[in-house]
Amino acid sequence: MIVEQSKQIISEVNKAFIGRNDIVEKVLMTIYAGGHVLLEDCPGVGKTTLAIAFSHALGLSSKRIQFTPDTLPSDITGFTAFNRETNKFEYREGAANCQLLLADEINRTSPKTQSALLEVMEEHTITVDGETHVLPAPFICIATQNPLGSAGTQPLPQSQIDRFMVCLSIGYPTLENQMKIINAQRYNNPIEDIHTVTSAQNLLEVQNYLTSVRMTDSVLAYAIRLCEETRTHPLVELGISPRGVSALVKMARANAILRERNYVVPEDVQNVFLDVCAHRLALRPQARIEGMTAQAILQDILKKIKPTQTEG
Numbered sequence: 677m678i679v680e681q682s683k684q685i686i687s688e689v690n691k692a693f694i695g696r697n698d699i700v701e702k703v704l705m706t707i708y709a710g711g712h713v714l715l716e717d718c719p720g721v722g723k724t725t726l727a728i729a730f731s732h733a734l735g736l737s738s739k740r741i742q743f744t745p746d747t748l749p750s751d752i753t754g755f756t757a758f759n760r761e762t763n764k765f766e767y768r769e770g771a772a773n774c775q776l777l778l779a780d781e782i783n784r785t786s787p788k789t790q791s792a793l794l795e796v797m798e799e800h801t802i803t804v805d806g807e808t809h810v811l812p813a814p815f816i817c818i819a820t821q822n823p824l825g826s827a828g829t830q831p832l833p834q835s836q837i838d839r840f841m842v843c844l845s846i847g848y849p850t851l852e853n854q855m856k857i858i859n860a861q862r863y864n865n866p867i868e869d870i871h872t873v874t875s876a877q878n879l880l881e882v883q884n885y886l887t888s889v890r891m892t893d894s895v896l897a898y899a900i901r902l903c904e905e906t907r908t909h910p911l912v913e914l915g916i917s918p919r920g921v922s923a924l925v926k927m928a929r930a931n932a933i934l935r936e937r938n939y940v941v942p943e944d945v946q947n948v949f950l951d952v953c954a955h956r957l958a959l960r961p962q963a964r965i966e967g968m969t970a971q972a973i974l975q976d977i978l979k980k981i982k983p984t985q986t987e988g
Contacts, residue, residue, distance in 0.1 A: 678882055679936050684873040688733040692866040693726045695853030699844055702951055703730060703818070705930035710883050711841025711923060712797055712817040714782075714955065719822055721846045727778045727818040728867055734879060735872035736775035737812065743785035749792035753802045754809075767804060772796045775812050775876055779819040783829045790836060793817065797839045814879050834914065834958060841923045842948070843955035882933075889929040890939040898983045899924050899945045905977045906957060911968055914958035924952045942983035950974050 682704060689700050703726065706713050715723040731738035741751060754770035771777060782790065796802060797817055802809045849857060860866045900921055907915030927948040932940045954970040
């Protein structure tokens with residue numbers, strides 16, 4: 677049932693987001709794993725389209741906020757206002773009061789506004805004037821940012837980057853896919869053709885089922901060894917945190933589900949290792965001098981740390 681539902685969701689999203697089925701799968705896996713997605717790429721490659729397509733296909737309540745330098749924390753969390761008719765203070769909801777939040781250009785706003793998302797993403801709650809409001813479940817944040825250029829941008833602090841389960845880059849489409857995209861937009865917006873194929877309740881059931889996907893101690897140890905290697909690598913200043921290890925395990929389980937298995941194999945860990953871990957690494961200046969990227973370092977670690985015979 678989960679596999680069939682997943683195929684339907686991917687098929688609907690592909691009506692509007694064409695050419696990168698692997699990206700669609702990984703976003704869906706992150707949603708199944710209960711995580712948040714950071715889409716990092718140049719403008720115009722379909723980041724926002726991807727997020728909106730998912731909100732339509734999943735049947736979730738969604739809101740979108742465009743981060744600008746003058747965006748306030750209260751725009752995200754909401755605020756309390758005095759109602760003259762009732763003589764009481766009432767809570768007015770912000771953009772985060774939904775099931776799927778699309779945070780556009782998250783690095784274009786102030787650090788104070790960025791930090792308003794910390795509690796929202798980790799606890800799925802909002803605290804305003806000492807009163808805590810629980811967000812509807814499931815809650816998913818899909819954020820976008822343009823990594824090119826520094827004018828008017830505020831880089832996300834490491835603590836907030838760590839709260840994104842994966843960081844994905846879409847890249848430019850091929851000539852063939854660009855032709856498909858243009859033709860699909862010829863007469864109408866493809867987003868309007870997307871049908872809702874699941875519900876919030878079904879997603880919650882999948883998230884609960886994820887915990888029952890079997891992972892042997894040897895495969896778990898393999899995932900942990902990969903992450904531990906980043907902490908001692910000479911070119912890495914800050915390695916993968918325990919939260920990162922947990923994210924890697926959850927994504928590996930979600931990858932197994934999409935591959936029609938109820939157990940995790942080392943290939944599941946390897947398939948998501950870069951997406952989960954690359955954005956979490958803080959590299960030493962020496963890495964830049966040597967022209968090494970986080971992805972290249974993680975690739976080297978995958979080659980160095982092999983699963984044992986029992987893990988295979």
